[in-house]
Amino acid sequence: MSITRRQILKQGKMLGMGFLTWPLMTITPQQTQGPFYPIIFPLDEDNDLTWVKDRKKQALGEKIIIRGQVLTANYKPVKNAKVEIWQACYSGRYNHEYDPNQAAIDPNFQGWGWTNTNSEGYYTFKTIKPGGYPVTNDWKRPPHIHFKITIPRQTELITQLYFAEEQELNQKDIILQRIPRNKQDLVITKLIQGDALNLRVGQFNIILS
Ligand SMILES: [Fe+2]
Incomplete structure (x- = not known):
């Protein structure tokens, strides 16, 4: 089923995303993979990063839902795309041996996970x-989630997702600021209340070139 601009806008409105406007619906910008893509993948690799299999405690920090749709440049849903995310835990530390950050790592946070888009191109993560x-000394990375989208026989898309409420750090972030200003909103999500589990939800539609 193809999705039209009108449907996308309508969907955005229903989600309370009044900021979702036409210029947003362009190709999602590529960003650097960064140094912390896993070398060793966690044994638990599902799309719920808040629980690591066989551990008794849940991850620390605010639990959120990140979800969206993977679309072609013509807004056709991409089914069965592999969507991977990886990110720091609540304290800003990656589960990665080269992370120089001295902050305590949360052993109950999965750090990386993946899922496939469904028949209508949708994916969901709980993280x-x-x-x-x-x-x-003068550069702190804003909270962000790394994304890698893989489709067989196509080039992969690697990017990062930021949070609108972190505007101060976002504005000073060297990596985000490499993206032209009029395209930055494509990789910034606004967390809104609205999940059945009472978690805040960030929408991130990914438009492939
Ligand atoms: Fe990062």
């Missing part, structure tokens, strides 16, 4: 809002 982390 926590990551902490920001220092890169240099």
Whole structure:
């Protein structure tokens, strides 16, 4: 089923996303993969990063839902796309041996996970809002989630998703600011209340080139 601009706008409105406007519906910008894509993948690799299999405690931090639709440039849903995310835990630390951050790591946070889009191109993750982390003395990365979207026989898309409520750090982030200003909203989500589980939800539609 193809999705029209009108349907996308309508859907955005229903989700309370009044900011979703036509210029947003362009190709999702690529961003650097960064140094913390897993070398060793966690044994638990589902789309709920808040629980690690066989552990008794849930991850620390605010649990959130990130969901959206993977679409072609013509707004056709992409089914069976592999969507991977990886991110720091609540304290801003990656489960990665090269992360120099001294913040305590949360052993109950999965750190990486993946899912496939369904027949209408939708994906969902349950995760926590990551902490920001220092890169240099005067550069702190804003909370963000890394995304990799893979479709067989096509180039993959690697990008990062930011949070509208972190505007101060977003505006100073060297990586986000590499994206032209009029396209930055494509990779910034607004967390809104509205999940059945009473979690805040961030919508992130991914438009492939
Ligand atoms: Fe990162």
